[in-house]
Amino acid sequence: MKHYDVAIIGSGPSGASTAFHLAKAGISTVIIEKETLPRYKTCGGGLVFRGRNSLPFDILEVVEKEFHTVDIYLGDKLHFKTYREEPTITMVMRDSFDSQITGKAKEAGATLLANHTLETLVFEDNLISLITSKGTITSNFVIAADGALSPTAKMAGWLEDTRKLIPALEYEVEVSDEDLERLSKEVRFDIDAVPYGYAWSFPKKKHLSIGVTSTKRSKINLKKYYREYLETLGITSVISESQHGFQIPVSPRTDGFVKNNVFLIGDAAGFADPITAEGISNAIYSGKLAAEAIIEACKKPELAKALYKAKLEANLIPELKTAIWLSKWFYEQKTIRNLFLKKYGQRVSEEMTNIFHGERPYPKDIKQKLKAKIKEMVF
Numbered sequence: 304m305k306h307y308d309v310a311i312i313g314s315g316p317s318g319a320s321t322a323f324h325l326a327k328a329g330i331s332t333v334i335i336e337k338e339t340l341p342r343y344k345t346c347g348g349g350l351v352f353r354g355r356n357s358l359p360f361d362i363l364e365v366v367e368k369e370f371h372t373v374d375i376y377l378g379d380k381l382h383f384k385t386y387r388e389e390p391t392i393t394m395v396m397r398d399s400f401d402s403q404i405t406g407k408a409k410e411a412g413a414t415l416l417a418n419h420t421l422e423t424l425v426f427e428d429n430l431i432s433l434i435t436s437k438g439t440i441t442s443n444f445v446i447a448a449d450g451a452l453s454p455t456a457k458m459a460g461w462l463e464d465t466r467k468l469i470p471a472l473e474y475e476v477e478v479s480d481e482d483l484e485r486l487s488k489e490v491r492f493d494i495d496a497v498p499y500g501y502a503w504s505f506p507k508k509k510h511l512s513i514g515v516t517s518t519k520r521s522k523i524n525l526k527k528y529y530r531e532y533l534e535t536l537g538i539t540s541v542i543s544e545s546q547h548g549f550q551i552p553v554s555p556r557t558d559g560f561v562k563n564n565v566f567l568i569g570d571a572a573g574f575a576d577p578i579t580a581e582g583i584s585n586a587i588y589s590g591k592l593a594a595e596a597i598i599e600a601c602k603k604p605e606l607a608k609a610l611y612k613a614k615l616e617a618n619l620i621p622e623l624k625t626a627i628w629l630s631k632w633f634y635e636q637k638t639i640r641n642l643f644l645k646k647y648g649q650r651v652s653e654e655m656t657n658i659f660h661g662e663r664p665y666p667k668d669i670k671q672k673l674k675a676k677i678k679e680m681v682f
Contacts, residue, residue, distance in 0.1 A: 307333040307414070308602055310433055310442035312421055312455045314340060315397070316583050317569035318448030319404035320358060321590030326412035327359075328598045333442070334413055335435060337420040340405060344397035345547035346583075347473055347512050349490070349505050353661030354584030355393050357591065358404070365403045367394040367507045373659075374491040375652055381644060383652035391659050392490050394507055416440075421449075424458040426563050429604055443602060444564050446593055448586070451550050451570040459565035466573035467554040469500075469580065471516035472525040477542040478511060486511060486536060493535060498523065499634045502532040516551065516580055518634045553577040553630070555623055560615065561608045566593045577623060577630040578655075589619065618664065625665040 309325050311318045314336040325332040348367070355362065369390035375383045385391070409415055418437065424445065425432040432441050447455035451468060478486070487506040496502035500517035513536070515528045525548075533541070552573040560567045568574070569586030576585065592614040600607035633640055644651060657663045 304439055304441060305333075306441045307331045308442065309333075309444045309446060309597060310335060310431070310440065311446045311448055313448035313450060314405045314415065314417075315344065315401055315448060315450065315569070315586070316354075316404055317586035317590040318446065319401060319408050320587050321446055321448065321568065321594050322408035322413040323359065323404065323411050324591055324594035325597065326408060328594070329412075330594075330598065330602070332408075332413040333440065334405065334408065334415045335419050335421055335433065336405075336415065336417045337436075339417045340415075341398035341402040344401060345473055345549045346397045347503060347505050347514050348395050348397060348400070348507070349503070349512075349581065350393045350395055350400075351581055351584050351659040352387075352389050352391055352393070353659060354581075354587050355390075356661060357584065357587050360407050362393075362395070362400065362403060365395055365399040367396060368487070369393050370490040372489070373652075373656060374489050376491060376493045377495065377641065377644060377648075381641075381648055383644075383648050385652050385656040387656060387660060389660065391656055392505075394490075394505055394512075396507065421455060421458070424455070424563075424565070429564060431564060443604070444566065444597055444607070446566045446568060446590070447571040448568050448590065449571060451552050453567070453571035455565065456567055456571050460562045461556065461558065461567075463558070465557040466552040467520070468550040468552050469516060469518050469520060470523065470525060471514060471549055471551055471580065472529055473512060473514040473547045473549070474529065475545040475547075476511045476513050476538075477509070477544070478538055479540055479542065482536075482538050482540075483509075483511070486538075493532065495637070496532050496535065497525065497528045502528065502535075504532075504536060518553070518577075518580075518630060551575050551580045551582060553580055554627055555620060559612075561611060564604050564608075566596075566607075566611060568593050574619065574623065577626040578633060585619065585623075589615070592619070621667060622664045625667055629665065 308331045322332045370392045372386045420436040423434040493502045497515045499519040502515045505512040555573040568589040574585040575582035596607045596611035
């Protein structure tokens with residue numbers, strides 16, 4: 304029976320980049336992936352600069368397009384545009400992107416077990432047996448990087464889901480050459496194109512990734528709003544389209560991120576941005592923190608757990624808590640928000656772009672600042 308120091312479940316950006324960091328440090332690491340790479344992965348494929356910049360290697364070979372300008376629309380009346388010298392959003396297809404990162408992890412010394420579905424975890428002291436569809440391995444640590452549904456979290460003891468998950472629909476859309484040329488120059492977000500949410504248009508090399516999401520978990524006809532958004536974009540003819548529904552966890556779990564030497568990262572932990580629902584950058588970041596905790600603890604379980612918690616609490620968790628409050632205000636207080644954006648919209652767009660670039664976090668004192676600005680407007 305093969306033994307590894309760390310077993311990582313899932314070969315997405317969080318799992319594969321975490322494996323890279325661990326293997327680079329001499330930690331024996333295996334990635335368990337239920338499919339064969341490359342494989343399609345439902346995702347808008349918009350990687351913000353702070354996520355791209357945090358990767359310890361270049362990804363240019365899998366880049367579809369780069370956008371230095373981002374356009375944010377609020378109906379027909381408000382339009383904000385930001386520009387940066389570095390690409391604010393990099394477009395990737397997850398099949399090639401995930402394959403590249405996994406390849407880098409393998410080069411660093413990690414093992415990939417593809418076509419292995421994790422079926423059961425068995426815990427005995429500090430040893431974990433991972434029973435897969437193709438055999439059993441053992442490890443001292445497991446890192447759950449298997450996304451929003453995370454069967455691994457359930458196997459490890461997270462029986463109640465304390466995250467907030469929101470619905471999203473994403474389409475890979477082939478349009479006419481004329482429409483592709485017209486829409487390929489702009490990555491755009493349309494706030495309120497969906498109630499309590501937004502729609503997006505991400506141009507790729509030969510098609511568009513178009514999606515809709517709502518921050519409300521109540522039943523909503525996202526297909527209807529997708530069709531309406533096609534009209535907003537001026538698309539009258541669709542050559543082909545592929546629909547993919549998914550859920551995005553936009554709040555962290557409230558019952559911890561480590562149980563029985565199983566560490567949760569990325570969507571499994573609930574680390575997607577509550578305002579934008581972008582999850583790749585925090586997935587990569589949290590994976591790096593988990594790897595650092597295990598490395599710095601010299602593989603001592605209790606110390607690794609304490610270090611991971613401390614690293615999360617230092618920056619990521621406080622930032623997410625601020626963003627949760629801000630998201631609720633932004634999507635639910637439309638009248639006040641629109642008045643605010645008429646006066647400060649460009650400034651808000653610039654600050655959000657700074658966050659996308661990792662130049663600043665969400666401000667911890669945002670509540671006080673926002674209330675003061677609104678009071679100035681009203682009185």
